[in-house]
Amino acid sequence: MNSPFPKNITFKKELKINDQEFKQLRDFIYEKSGIYIGDNRKYLLENRLGNRLKAHNLKSFGEYFYFLRYDAQRNEELTKLFEVITTNETSFFRNPPQIKVFQEQILRDLVKTKKAKGDKRIHVWSAGCSTGEEPYTLSIVLHEAMNYEMSSWKIKISAHDLSNAVLSAAKRGIYSHYALRSTPPEIVKKYFLEESPGMFRVQDKVKELVHFGQINLSDRFQLKKVERSDVIFCRNVIIYFDEDMKKNVINSFYDNLLPGGYMFIGHSESLHNISRAFKPMHYPGSIVYLKEK
Amino acid sequence: MHQDKNEIMQLLKSEDQSEQREGAFLARDMKLVEAVPYLVGLLQSRSIGVQEAADMALRKIGGGPSVSALIPLLASDSPPVRNLSMDILRHIGHQDIDALLRLLKSEDTDLRIFSADILGSTRSYLAVAPLCELLLKDPEVNVRYQAAVSLGDLGRSGATECLKRAFSDEEWVQYAVVEALSKLRDESSVKVLIQALGNSSELVCSMIVDALGEMGDIKSVPMLLKRIEDSPATLRNKIVKAVINILGGKALTFLSNKEKEKLHDYLLAALKDDETDIQDAAILGLGYVGGARASRSILNTAALMDPDYEEDRLQKVHESLVSIGYNQSLVEGLISEDETLASLAIHALGSIGGKEAINDLISSFALKNRDQQREIAHMLHDCAGREARDFFLTTLQQHQDGDVLKYGISFIGVKLRDEESIPVLLRFLEHPWDDVKKTALEAVLSTGGGTVLRHFQDMLSSTDTIKRVMAVYAIGRLGADNSMETLAEALNDEAYEVRKIALEAMGHISPEDKNVLHLVVKGLQDENREVRRSVVDLLDECPYPESHSYLLKALHDPDEWVRVRVVEALGRKKIQDNIPEMLSLWERSSQLVKIKIVEALGIIGGQTAFRSLLDILDDPDQEIQDAAETALDKLQEQNMEQGQE
Numbered sequence: 001m002n003s004p005f006p007k008n009i010t011f012k013k014e015l016k017i018n019d020q021e022f023k024q025l026r027d028f029i030y031e032k033s034g035i036y037i038g039d040n041r042k043y044l045l046e047n048r049l050g051n052r053l054k055a056h057n058l059k060s061f062g063e064y065f066y067f068l069r070y071d072a073q074r075n076e077e078l079t080k081l082f083e084v085i086t087t088n089e090t091s092f093f094r095n096p097p098q099i100k101v102f103q104e105q106i107l108r109d110l111v112k113t114k115k116a117k118g119d120k121r122i123h124v125w126s127a128g129c130s131t132g133e134e135p136y137t138l139s140i141v142l143h144e145a146m147n148y149e150m151s152s153w154k155i156k157i158s159a160h161d162l163s164n165a166v167l168s169a170a171k172r173g174i175y176s177h178y179a180l181r182s183t184p185p186e187i188v189k190k191y192f193l194e195e196s197p198g199m200f201r202v203q204d205k206v207k208e209l210v211h212f213g214q215i216n217l218s219d220r221f222q223l224k225k226v227e228r229s230d231v232i233f234c235r236n237v238i239i240y241f242d243e244d245m246k247k248n249v250i251n252s253f254y255d256n257l258l259p260g261g262y263m264f265i266g267h268s269e270s271l272h273n274i275s276r277a278f279k280p281m282h283y284p285g286s287i288v289y290l291k292e293k
Numbered sequence: 294m295h296q297d298k299n300e301i302m303q304l305l306k307s308e309d310q311s312e313q314r315e316g317a318f319l320a321r322d323m324k325l326v327e328a329v330p331y332l333v334g335l336l337q338s339r340s341i342g343v344q345e346a347a348d349m350a351l352r353k354i355g356g357g358p359s360v361s362a363l364i365p366l367l368a369s370d371s372p373p374v375r376n377l378s379m380d381i382l383r384h385i386g387h388q389d390i391d392a393l394l395r396l397l398k399s400e401d402t403d404l405r406i407f408s409a410d411i412l413g414s415t416r417s418y419l420a421v422a423p424l425c426e427l428l429l430k431d432p433e434v435n436v437r438y439q440a441a442v443s444l445g446d447l448g449r450s451g452a453t454e455c456l457k458r459a460f461s462d463e464e465w466v467q468y469a470v471v472e473a474l475s476k477l478r479d480e481s482s483v484k485v486l487i488q489a490l491g492n493s494s495e496l497v498c499s500m501i502v503d504a505l506g507e508m509g510d511i512k513s514v515p516m517l518l519k520r521i522e523d524s525p526a527t528l529r530n531k532i533v534k535a536v537i538n539i540l541g542g543k544a545l546t547f548l549s550n551k552e553k554e555k556l557h558d559y560l561l562a563a564l565k566d567d568e569t570d571i572q573d574a575a576i577l578g579l580g581y582v583g584g585a586r587a588s589r590s591i592l593n594t595a596a597l598m599d600p601d602y603e604e605d606r607l608q609k610v611h612e613s614l615v616s617i618g619y620n621q622s623l624v625e626g627l628i629s630e631d632e633t634l635a636s637l638a639i640h641a642l643g644s645i646g647g648k649e650a651i652n653d654l655i656s657s658f659a660l661k662n663r664d665q666q667r668e669i670a671h672m673l674h675d676c677a678g679r680e681a682r683d684f685f686l687t688t689l690q691q692h693q694d695g696d697v698l699k700y701g702i703s704f705i706g707v708k709l710r711d712e713e714s715i716p717v718l719l720r721f722l723e724h725p726w727d728d729v730k731k732t733a734l735e736a737v738l739s740t741g742g743g744t745v746l747r748h749f750q751d752m753l754s755s756t757d758t759i760k761r762v763m764a765v766y767a768i769g770r771l772g773a774d775n776s777m778e779t780l781a782e783a784l785n786d787e788a789y790e791v792r793k794i795a796l797e798a799m800g801h802i803s804p805e806d807k808n809v810l811h812l813v814v815k816g817l818q819d820e821n822r823e824v825r826r827s828v829v830d831l832l833d834e835c836p837y838p839e840s841h842s843y844l845l846k847a848l849h850d851p852d853e854w855v856r857v858r859v860v861e862a863l864g865r866k867k868i869q870d871n872i873p874e875m876l877s878l879w880e881r882s883s884q885l886v887k888i889k890i891v892e893a894l895g896i897i898g899g900q901t902a903f904r905s906l907l908d909i910l911d912d913p914d915q916e917i918q919d920a921a922e923t924a925l926d927k928l929q930e931q932n933m934e935q936g937q938e
């Protein structure tokens with residue numbers, strides 16, 4: 001029986017979250033992920049977690065809290081919980097002006113300075129990479145920019161996310177039309193294989209540059225282990241964090257960047273009240289944050 | 294993560310910027326007071342990255358030493374350093390007020406301004422008198438201005454008197470005084486502001502009017518109304534807004550007719566003001582002094598609002614329209630092409646209700662697009678009675694939209710309980726969409742009766758599992774005399790969903806029936822764990838001692854959550870004899886089950902439980918120890934209470 005209908009027919013009462021349960025879960029989620037659920041999102045939590053409770057046949061949110069702390073399956077459940085509370089919305093060439101600035105300005109300058117120094121390594125970090133569209137986009141852009149020189153450089157893109165589920169989708173690298181909605185058709189032709197109608201697989205040469213891994217951005221010590229970067233992309237991720245957490249994450253990025261390195265954050269995000277350490281560089285349609293030498 | 298203090302100090306003293314930052318972050322995490330002098334030094338670093346790390350650390354460490362170390366930076370020649378230390382001091386200054394008060398006496402004008410500013414953020418009453426003195430006596434106007442601002446930020450009464458005297462100061466200072474008084478929000482500040490309204494410049498008056506409106510003290514209304522006559526249009530609109538904000542619409546009904554008439558004109562004028570909050574006040578006010586002309590003007594204003602971004606405002610429009618009541622302007626709105634207007638009219642008419650409104654809604658239905666038809670169906674569902682029966686029955690025959698159908702089904706079944714229409718409703722149990730099906734199920738169950746019961750009895754033999762689930766559920770809900778036998782049969786159904794719902798249904802019909810017990814315990818051997826959990830739930834609610842032995846058997850269920858439920862149930866039954874059996878589970882249990890056992894022991898109480906809990910205190914698992922401690926505390930508390938009684 002595939003329909004969810006019979007599960008909704010029950011004599012049991014609707015599940016409501018009470019204030020105490022909400023606070024417990026909120027603190028727990030914050031502790032584990034740095035994501036802060038405001039009071040105004042209580043309803044959302046109730047709504048979205050209701051299905052998790054049903055899946056385990058639990059009677060209350062208090063029990064769910066127990067489950068998350070003590071059950072043998074708690075780690076898998078935590079991953080599910082993260083999936084429920086985060087939004088993984090993303091796409092290839094998301095916000096084209098930013099990608100354009102990366103390709104035509106940042107990358108060009110970077111390659112020039114590196115060449116002058118005889119240093120032919122580039123490390124780009126996509127933090128909060130979701131299902132992989134962003135790091136693969138960066139890989140495509142690097143291929144486009146480096147062209148025939150590609151083989152003489154050592155280029156690496158590290159891509160991290162909190163959620164294991166999105167990471168396994170990312171590693172698979174198969175996408176629908178929808179994910180490619182802002183990708184120029186000639187790029188699709190050049191870097192994807194249409195495996196079945198409407199389903200596209202990224203080519204191996206695009207995949208080769210990208211290394212995926214799980215990370216929790218709220219853990220300063222995990223971030224310290226990431227190789228130092230020339231450019232960091234952390235777009236549409238810090239929106240989930242409260243101010244303290246934003247400050248910590250951005251400061252960790254600052255420490256990770258090589259002097260002269262650049263950081264991209266989401267188009268609608270800002271560092272106002274979060275950090276003054278970067279120099280904002282204004283380019284057409286986008287701001288890029290520079291760590292000065 | 295534990296770091297050696299010396300190591301941190303070495304990092305802070307390093308020349309390397311990333312080491313300095315790392316030192317600052319570690320000092321922050323440890324709240325290392327010894328690091329303060331170095332951090333203050335780093336605050337003056339040329340690297341903003343280093344400054345920022347030191348800044349974050351100093352805020353977290355705080356305390357007297359940090360305050361004292363930061364104060365000298367206020368005199369720095371570098372504006373960024375000055376601003377940074379100001380900002381940190383606003384955050385931590387309350388931890389050493391005296392040091393800041395001393396600074397108020399400085400010869401340097403800037404330092405007096407800075408310290409007054411910081412004191413404003415301390416929330417300390419100790420700062421009130423010194424700031425008052427500064428406000429009245431300082432020779433520098435900018436210092437006096439800041440003193441007034443800070444008195445407002447402090448928000449402590451006791452400052453009113455000196456603020457009042459400061460009205461004789463320059464207009465620049467008066468601005469800050471008005472703002473400060475409005476933040477104090479006490480009765481005496483209202484009085485001071487009202488007095489000042491009589492003899493202030495137009496600009497100051499306009500600030501006072503806004504302030505009085507915010508403060509909402511009813512005593513200011515007469516004076517405001519007096520000023521309205523001889524004020525220019527912009528100030529007049531502001532006064533209208535203030536008065537409405539203070540009185541709320543309701544009190545307007547107490548005004549004399551003549552006053553109301555005058556206000557009506559002022560309100561209509563204010564509706565055209567550029568500022569949205571003035572418009573909103575007018576909308577609210579018109580809701581009480583009303584009339585068709587008011588409804589039309591409100592609708593015209595609302596037509597310009599953006600439904601996506603101004604939902605709150607449209608809600609206020611709705612309330613006002615409802616409060617004015619039925620009139621021709623609403624009917625015109627209903628048939629308007631403009632979607633916002635039409636939607637407002639639909640909702641207003643629906644909330645107002647009554648024969649005329651209902652007829653208007655029904656006759657406009659056919660002319661509307663799908664979204665508005667949904668709205669109309671929704672409103673009629675809520676406001677109409679039998680007079681809308683034929684309308685909904687026709688709609689159920691002709692319409693395709695799921696939402697419209699659900700309103701119709703629910704109206705006929707739940708609201709009217711119209712037995713004659715049962716055949717119509719039963720058809721919707723076959724509808725392809727789950728939500729429509731579910732609404733139909735609820736509707737026929739609300740109506741009830743023999744036809745319905747027979748329909749579901751027939752459905753029991755369907756080959757479709759969903760239908761059998763529905764049927765069992767329905768029979769449980771209807772609770773007819775012989776349904777127990779039917780449900781007992783359903784316990785043997787091949788689909789576990791049916792078996793599970795049958796158990797729930799039995800519990801629903803007769804939780805106290807002893808026979809049920811014998812019927813259901815077979816389910817403890819069911820292959821499906823959800824079914825077994827449902828049996829345990831039933832046993833949990835069962836008041837007869839027979840249930841205990843079954844629960845004890847279920848203690849050894851292969852599914853962990855079944856065992857959890859059993860332990861919980863045994864706890865609630867509070868039977869001391871069950872403890873040994875429960876404890877026999879201990880060695881093989883997961884942390885979760887162990888914690889549940891501990892909690893159950895805490896509820897059951899008595900010698901055995903108490904002693905077992907003491908033993909558990911030695912468990913190697915910290916969380917289990919903690920749980921045992923909590924349980925013991927609870928038991929001891931109970932003992933004390935019982936002792937006192």
Ligand SMILES: C[S@@+](CC[C@H](N)C(=O)[O-])C[C@H]1O[C@@H](n2cnc3c(N)ncnc32)[C@H](O)[C@@H]1O
Binds near residue numbers: 086091128215216
């Ligand atoms: C909206 S997606 C953004 C994807 C991509 N950067 C883009 O802009 O299209 C946000 C991602 O951040 C991840 N995320 C949220 N909190 C995180 C945390 N504490 N650590 C690591 N990743 C996190 C989520 O799992 C999600 O995949």
